[in-house]
Amino acid sequence: MTRAKISELKARLSAYLAEVRAGGEVLVYDRATPIARLVPLQEDRDDITVIPESRPPAALGRIRGVRPRKPINLDKLLGELRQDR
Numbered sequence: 001m002t003r004a005k006i007s008e009l010k011a012r013l014s015a016y017l018a019e020v021r022a023g024g025e026v027l028v029y030d031r032a033t034p035i036a037r038l039v040p041l042q043e044d045r046d047d048i049t050v051i052p053e054s055r056p057p058a059a060l061g062r063i064r065g066v067r068p069r070k071p072i073n074l075d076k077l078l079g080e081l082r083q084d085r
Contacts, residue, residue: 001014001025001026001027002024002025003020003026003027003029004016004024004026004027004028004029005028005029005030005031006028006029006030006035016038017038020039020040021040023039023040024040025037025039025040026038028037033057033060037047038081
């Protein structure tokens, strides 16, 4: 089992994923504390559903509804929220 700190995992993610894909395991550490274990996916598990991607991400374009259509006055909004208390 390979061990990797978070910063090391971020820097070499592709290499660690290739190791997992080949059947290995990677134990992830935050300083000296183990926090996660990367293991190969077992296809026979019933609790995991893989949904096929319908379109590539680039084809999705800008997602509507994420940004407000008009500027928001934060002072007014916070004032309204505080009145509800």
